[in-house]
Amino acid sequence: MRRLILTFTLFLNASLLFSQAYPKVVAEDGDGIYLLLRRHGLEPAEHLQNFLELNQDKLGQDNSLYAGKTYLLPTASAGGTTAAATPEKAAPAPAAVLVEPLFGENYERVEILDRQLQGSVYYLVAGHSGPDPGAIGKYGPYQLSEDEYAYDVTIRLARRLMEHGATVYMIIQDPDDGIRDENILPMDTDEVGYYGDPVPHGQTQRLRSRVADINRLYQRHKGQHQRMLSIHIDSRSKGQNIDVFFYHHENSTPGLALAQRIHEVFTTKYNRYQPNRDYFGTVTPRSSLYVVKYSHPPTVFVELGNIKNDKDQRRFVIPNNRQALANWLCDGIIADYKASN
Incomplete structure (x- = not known):
């Protein structure tokens, strides 16, 4: 595993x-x-x-x-949740450290900070991938692809959840990218599914493949707190600035609850760090989305912004902002787990 x-x-x-x-x-x-x-x-x-x-x-x-x-x-x-090293005094040894090569050389060592999410299971899916880059935006002379930026936020979220003791499955994986701290993330097509299978070319086959992996893993954890997040970046007209928004299945009470708790975190964070603007992100039922409709765990489908809009691009092109997105998603997930148990 x-x-x-x-x-x-x-x-x-x-x-x-x-x-x-x-x-x-x-x-x-x-x-x-x-x-x-x-x-x-x-x-x-x-x-x-x-x-x-x-x-x-x-x-x-x-x-x-x-x-x-x-x-x-x-x-x-x-501040911070661990005792950090300083030039004068080294930090105490962490209680537990996991090594996950998928995170890349600079991030593969994962300190378990606490056990707030002990017993929970999360399936994380970065949108598109493989032969399908998803939405494409223009950033100066560069092209931005949805799958690369969605993947970097998703894998950062995975690492954060692990730090709190969760079991996490990256359903789409890139064997050589890891977590990246560059603004421009080059496009590639070498992502694979959780079990190492190439990402299919056809859209329907791609969706069926990742949902099949999720549902297969879901059977291993019957009786545990299980949730799934699918992370994407939208494509709209260049002039349309949008906030992060969330979809859930209309008949999934736990899916709605997870979406609302993450949304509450984003609202609070925007009020604190951007007090001069309102947050217009929404929580909406959208049961027609394949991964929302057919995945067994309660699912939230996340759209991080408009890849064609200049202001939205800063939300995910800047590495610090990608980390903030992952942090806030994690914060909402923790709130949801605490409220559910």
Whole structure:
């Protein structure tokens, strides 16, 4: 059995952040935030938000770093759910560590932070894949494909869920991509199904294949809390800016509940981090969607935005934003699990 996973980032207010001294480091040529944090023993998923708040006046476009500039590093006492290493004091050994090569070299070590999702099972499906890139958008001179960005959010979500003790199945897998921290994700066609089968060319065959894998795995976990999320990016007119929205089966009470709890998290996060705009994401029944209709676990179908709209593109082109999407999805999943048990 392949296990894959997630946790949500804890955000700090500025008064706590600036109430103590922080180590200083100089960014090297080619450094990004993730690389800089890891070089000093800090897990980006836990300390990214703290770093951004500490250094908000020293960051370039899309939160880039300037080589030769000095930056402040978060410490364990600045927040996060694990004790992070600092230059002066190494972090204590984690209670448990899983190694999942599918996440890529930089992310394959997964610390189990807690057991909030112990006993739960999640099936995660990145939309399209293989010979079908899904929706295509234009970003400067580059083409963006739905399947690559949906996959990166999905695999980040998988890692976060695992950090909380869940059993997670990545139904679509790319053997060599892992979690990627670049803005532009090149298109490829080497994704496979959970059992290693090539992704079929025909749309109906593709959908049947992934649903068959989900339902086969579902039988292994009868009696457990099981849910499925299918993650996509929509394609609309270039001028249409949309928010993240959710579909569920009209006759699935647990599917509706999961969608609503994730939606509540997104509403709260938008109110906190973008207080000058409303959040217009919706929860809607749409039983005609194949994976919603035929998957045995209660299912939520997620649309992350419009791949053709400039503002929406920033939501998933910037790696930090892809991580935030995964964090918020995880937060809603945790709320749903707690309410269901």
